[in-house]
Amino acid sequence: MTSLTLGDSLPNPEGSAREARRPSHPVALIIALITAAIVLLPIATIIAVALSSGGADWPHLVRYVLPQASRTTAVLLALVAFGTAFIGIGCAWLVVAYDFPTRRLLAWALVLPLAVPPYLAAYAFAEFFDYVGPLQSMIRGIFGFQSRNQYWFPEIRSTGGAALVMVSVTFPYVYLTTRVVFLMQGRNIADVARTLGAAPARVFWRVLLPVARPAIAAGIALVLMETINDIGAVEHLGVRTLTLSVYSTWLNRGSLEGAAQIALVMLLLVIALLAAERAARSRQRFHAPRATQMKSRPPRIRLSGWRAAAAAFLGVIPILFGFGIPLLIFGRYALNRLEQIMDPKLAQAFFTSLSVALATAALTVGMALVLLYAVRLSRSRKMAVLVRIASIGYGLPGTILALGLLISLARFDNFVDALAREYAGFSTGLIFTGSAVAVVLACSIRFLALAEGAVHSGLEKLPPHLDEAARSLGRSAASSTLTVLLPLLKPAILTACILVFVDTVKELSATILLRPFGFNTLATFVYENASRGVVEDGAMAALVIIATSIAPVILLSGALMRDREA
Incomplete structure (x- = not known):
């Protein structure tokens, strides 16, 4: 028979039972380690190549490549962030706060631009807004202009044009995150604010927008990461971003080390965006409404007459830009x-x-x-x-x-x-x-x-x-x-x-x-x-890509039509 002294530790039955219920799984741990290593391998390789090179390319990059590419990337990101926030928040508020004949249709159709990749949108926009494109041809036909010198038209092959392309197809990220917050959180606090005498505009600016700020930030972070990832759109529109600089430095100048050094700068930017997105998500707090509250429809302001027509028109514009123009251009080319x-x-x-x-x-x-x-x-x-x-x-x-x-x-x-x-x-x-x-x-x-x-x-x-x-x-x-x-x-x-x-x-x-x-x-x-300058020869392939991409968008849009499941 053994006896316990003061220094002996007592057994913990609860802890022993807990450990017994948590068996070790070495195979699962090894698979997880291998997967994480494979994901981190490209990042580690980029860092190693960028830091281990002799630095012969660095003076050229610092003087001629990075300043211009960084400025262009910063301007593009700023324009895209502002544009997607403006359109995404506005569309979310439009379909949540107001009731008009086409509201339910717009609520899900506003997600359709996600089916169009940015590079396809860039090809379509370049054709649509070109001098011989349908828009400028219509302007010349209406006003009788004979040459480009007789009128002014914005250049699509520019940083602003690239921003327009990215905003047109990525604003649904902000629209989706913001709409969910407006539906789940806004219905109760907006009712309280209105009972206290606040006007609809004041409810939006002072109550709903601050509540949705983390969701908006998360959506914008996703948009900016999509913008940084793009290479096809910016290359076609002649906008030299950091992403395009990596591609051109590697293939045109034959400098793998220089491309890795630019990629390292991009990696730091991506890490900052990931941190911002993670911080925005951590600040999101959702209360759990009662079942009766979730089944009740959020109160909306009913519009009629010219106000309903104006609301429908404002909701259709982003859809026409992000989905209608690519479908029109590639559909017309494919039919021919x-x-x-x-x-x-x-x-x-x-x-x-x-x-x-x-x-x-x-x-x-x-x-x-x-x-x-x-x-x-x-x-x-x-x-x-x-x-x-x-x-x-x-x-x-x-x-x-x-x-x-x-x-x-x-x-x-x-x-x-x-x-x-x-x-x-x-x-x-x-x-x-x-x-x-x-x-x-x-x-x-x-x-x-x-x-x-x-x-x-x-x-x-x-x-x-x-x-x-x-x-x-x-x-x-x-x-x-x-x-x-x-x-x-x-x-x-x-x-x-x-x-x-x-x-x-x-x-x-x-x-x-x-x-x-x-x-x-x-x-x-x-x-x-x-x-090669023959976008029309790829029209059929572009339509197949869009048709394939519509499948998950339709699934998502079907759920959005039912507010209680949003």
Whole structure:
């Protein structure tokens, strides 16, 4: 019989039981570590190459490249931030606070511009606003002008034109985040303010807008990250941003180190935007309304006559710019070139996009499922941190991701080739560099956050001890996952697959840098035709991209039509 002294520690049954319920999962931890390492590898490579170079390119970059590119990028970001905030907030307030005949239609149609990638919008805007385009041709026909010197028209191939393009297709980010806050939070506090005698305008400026400020900031941060990622639109419109400078320094000047140094500057900017977006999200606080409040419709001011017509007109303008102009331009070109449907190059680009998107969706959703299930099993803070690290790829511009990944894969291929030459007497050549595998890997890293978010939302709706209950009935962890969790997660998994599939089809910036010779997706097919000055030859491919992108937008828009589910 043993006795306890004062210095002995007493056993903790509760702690022992808790530890027993939290088994270690080394395989899940290893997979999470590998995934996080793969995501961080391009970033680490960019930093290493930028800091380890001899600095021969740095004086040229500081004197001739960075000042102009930084100013242009800053001006573009400022214009896009102001424009998306103005249109997104205004449209959200319009469909939430007022009632007019086309309000329900506009509420979901305002999301349609998300189906148009910025580079497609840039190609369409350049054609629409060009001297021989339909708008200026109509102006000359109405007023009888014979030449451009007789009237003034803004130049679309400018920083302002690029800002117009980006605002037209990205304002729904701000519209969505702001509208949700107005619906969920605004209905109660706005009622209180109105009962105290506040006018509608005062309620908006003094009550609703401050409440929605964190959501607005989060939406603008997403818009700015999308703007930094773009390369097709700014290149076509002749706007030299930091992203385009990375591309041109690498390919035109042949300076990989200089491109890495510019990418490092961009990386610092992206980190600042990610921090701002994270801070904005952390400041969002939502109270949980009662079920009766959620089912009640928010009070709206009914408009009629010319006021209703004016409200409908203001709501339609952003849709016409962000969705109508691209659809008009590419639709008109496609109708004049119906024979392109049988073009073997277009068919090859379509099947390449399909295969890459399917492979990316399968790999990305599989990685997300493994990571999230590892967190669910271990319930470890370290695992949650690893999952968060693995999800930062969505904030990385495709150019930075492609550059870092290309350098990493090239070094790996050279290492394997050197080993094969030394020990086996043959050359392996390039295994991953310049292959479709590199494109799939880049897209998987970039869109892992989309899949993780969609699957996580479905996993949160399941009871936390559902899989534990299955295992207590004799099922193994693998069996309970396959027979219990995955069938219940089918809607979330399908949503994740659709989101990743669509974004992969639209992806351009990483694909044009990593693709092998002769490898064309629909996005690069349109890009190559636009680079040759024949946008019309890529019209059919552009319509396929837009049609593919509409699928998730329609799903989202259908939910937005029901205010109680918004």
